[in-house]
Amino acid sequence: MSTPSPCPSPSPTCIRSWSISEDSLKRYVSYASESCIQELLSASESSLEINNGWKVLAFENGIEISKRRSGHSHVFRSRWILQSVSPEQFITVANAIDAAKQWDSDLVEAKYIKDLGENLSIIHLKFGDASKPLFKKRDFVVYERRETMDDGTLVVAVASLPKEIAAGLLPKKSNSIRGLLLQSGWVVEKLHHDSCIVTYVVQLDPAGWLPRFFVNRHNTKLVMIIENLKKLAQACPMNDEICEE
Numbered sequence: 668m669s670t671p672s673p674c675p676s677p678s679p680t681c682i683r684s685w686s687i688s689e690d691s692l693k694r695y696v697s698y699a700s701e702s703c704i705q706e707l708l709s710a711s712e713s714s715l716e717i718n719n720g721w722k723v724l725a726f727e728n729g730i731e732i733s734k735r736r737s738g739h740s741h742v743f744r745s746r747w748i749l750q751s752v753s754p755e756q757f758i759t760v761a762n763a764i765d766a767a768k769q770w771d772s773d774l775v776e777a778k779y780i781k782d783l784g785e786n787l788s789i790i791h792l793k794f795g796d797a798s799k800p801l802f803k804k805r806d807f808v809v810y811e812r813r814e815t816m817d818d819g820t821l822v823v824a825v826a827s828l829p830k831e832i833a834a835g836l837l838p839k840k841s842n843s844i845r846g847l848l849l850q851s852g853w854v855v856e857k858l859h860h861d862s863c864i865v866t867y868v869v870q871l872d873p874a875g876w877l878p879r880f881f882v883n884r885h886n887t888k889l890v891m892i893i894e895n896l897k898k899l900a901q902a903c904p905m906n907d908e909i910c911e912e
Contacts, residue, residue, distance in 0.1 A: 686835050693783040695832070700787075700812035703824040703850060708816075710744050711854035711866035730894075742850060742870040749900060754821045754855040754863045757900045758813075761823065761853055780836055786813045789828070791837055805846045808833035821855040847872040 687695075710721075720735040721744065730747040749757060775795035782788050792807040812824045827833065827847045839845045850870040855863050 687832055689781070689783065692781075692789075692832070693787060696783060696787055696789075696810045696812065696828075699826065700810060700824045703826055703852060704812070704814060704822050706850060707822055707824060707852045707854050707866070707868055708820075710742075710868045711746075711820075711856065737850075737870060740849070740870060740872065742868060745867045746864065747897070748858070748862060748864050749897060750862050751860070752863060752900045752903075753861045754819070754857050756903055757855050757863060757865060757896075758821050758823065758853070760899045760903055761896060780808070787811070789836060790825075793843075804842060805844045806839070807846050807848050808837055809848050809851075819857050821853070823853040825851045 721733045722735065723731060723733045725732045730745060733744050733746075734741045735744070736742075773794050774792065776791070776793040778791055780789040780791050788811045790809050790811055792809065794805050807827055809825050809827050814822045814824075816822060825848060827849070828836070830845065830847075833839075833845065848870075849872055850868060852868055854866040854868075856866075857863055
């Protein structure tokens, strides 16, 4: 059951918050993330290079960046092969939120709000005054679900919670803007000789008015952070070890 909390005073920017039980939250995240996982697996299929709406924007240094329209925005996809890096080794780096600032320079803070189970978490991402315009003073409350498929493929699905549920877990500060991560995540498929192919998908609504050109340009920047992740993963000597600077 959820209990709505009224806004303290009338305001066009006021967001009602819902107090929700942990069981209800877990059921919601499990249901919502299942759809996200299927979308990520579909995006990772090798046959989707150009068809099904995907348009290749760039291909250099072995990295493919493409996009596909979804509603009024675009979903961006990046794919590349990591040599001599296992899926577990890559996911260890990508999921180490304490090290997230090493591969996303705009991020000020990343922390776990709640663990809902062995593979389900709620995370808060915060961007500060020095971040680029698209992220300046913005924060995100997202779920993260980690799954291993029957064939060994690793999937990490990440998306924002509904704004009312997010406000119930962590009220938005008056000097920040809460953005929405509409679709995001990793698919890591094992290849031979401890190598893997990685697909990264992201769709972002940062909230607040911004020219569409800036939103789309920064979405492209988001998928380019894979260069930093690639370096961190290759520098990590052990699969079960979180690599730090």
